[in-house]
Amino acid sequence: MNGPLSSPVRLAAGAAVLLGLLGAALATLALVDAPAGPAALGRAGPGAGPAHRSRADDASSPAGLRLLSEAAAAGVAISYEGVQVVAWRGPGGSSASVVHVWHERDRSILAQVTSTGSPPSAASPEPLAADAPDPDGVLALSQRLLILIRANYHVVEAGRGWADNRPARIVELLRRDGSLAARFWLDDVTKLPLRRETFDSSARMVSEDAFISLRIGGRGLRGMPATGARGWSARLDPAQLISLRARGWPLPSSLPDDLRLVAAHRTDTSAGPVIDLEYSDGLSVVSVFLQRGQLPGAPPGWQKFVVHGRSVYSADPDRRSLTWSAHGFVYTVIAEAPPATVDQVVDALPHDSGSGFWGRLARGLRRLGSWVNPFR
């Protein structure tokens, strides 16, 4: 039986086994490194949050929930004008701005950042320079965010205090592990939110938004700007999201830390369509913008740094605006969330493989797969 053919046969069998192992390794690598495809990302569309609505309700206090609900209603029904201080603390530094806000009953909040840090005259608000910062983190509470808050946090009343020289009721949001996530000061009379502090899981303060002057009623609205920016009007429904996923757009229905997709919009630019995905857990809000293409390099004024081994660019020291490109898409993340949550979001979204042999091989397999995808 051990004839002259046995050695070549064994060699061929051994080679076949090795090649099979190589193929399995490549397939595994491609799967692990592949962007989250339609199947992996799930099919839930905007508004999927209420599916797990009452998870945290049981441990919330009725008084806390009622106060927060009244605060959301007051934010819509009451006209006011005032100045807020907005501060964020990130891993690379902190940022703070002073924002003039106007709110007319049943309308949106208009916000204008002051460049000097002092509130401008309400009668003659100075227009912003084109590169002035946006009013990130302005204190606002909506009914939709309240639904997500009730799903993800325990809401408890935490006594009374003062904010902006007004007596206030204090409401705290606790994570499931009991750690403090946020603390609200609500005006004792109107229940308008006067102050908000947010904390990460290590009890470090992440943000602080507070009115330093507030006039309730319509008297302060005389100097209100007549118009504001308009959002993207093309809202995407679940069927359109599914269609985009089938064409290769990586549109996850959720992100780490209970961030659920709550809205999706689209706009068309000269460089192609841009998709805006809004995620929230009720307290944090994360926007992910996607467009086909690749970054030519660091955007002007942005710096490169590494998050969980992934190279990204950021414009601000608190690292709440991030961008990178991977797998033929440019990702831009704008987050009002604790740094740890932002890091997890960045880690959960697709990134290019390394530049070595295996990274090139995995990247090539993905490209080959995309070329044969009939829906692309």
Added chain:
Amino acid sequence: MSHLGQRLSALIDGELDHMERDRVLGHLARCEPCRAEAVALRMLKRRMNALGGAAADSALTHRLMGLAQRSDPPGGARATGPPDWLWAATGPAGPRELRPSRLAVAGCFAVLLLSVGAAAFAAGGGAQPGPRVTPAVDVYMIQHEIMTGVVPVSRPSPAPSASWIAAPHGP
């Protein structure tokens, strides 16, 4: 030259009846050449009997049995036996040789795998696909703010075709 022809071999094989056998034996008593031929035939028969009784080589037996089993049609008795890989691993005669068809499949698989790997390696080089774009981060920030229920003022339009009006309240 035998005078008895086929009857001599029939005598050796014991196939003659009594009368014919007596006549043949009577001839042999008188004919020396036929006796000598009869002796030679008996010796040949013994030798052949001895050869037929020898045990066949065990390896040859298994190999012949294996050939017979492999030539069985699908669904026959072969289908109830152990699978090929198990049979090959546990057979008494050691590892079984791969058939040419199996080798061809393995070869084709290897070639296919190498081709895909080479194509992937080639496709994985160079720049990423798609145009080079710089994200309009200022525009995105405005859109983000609007989604949180806050409308920034005195900033450029977020969308090329968009006009400047207030958005509905709330994200």
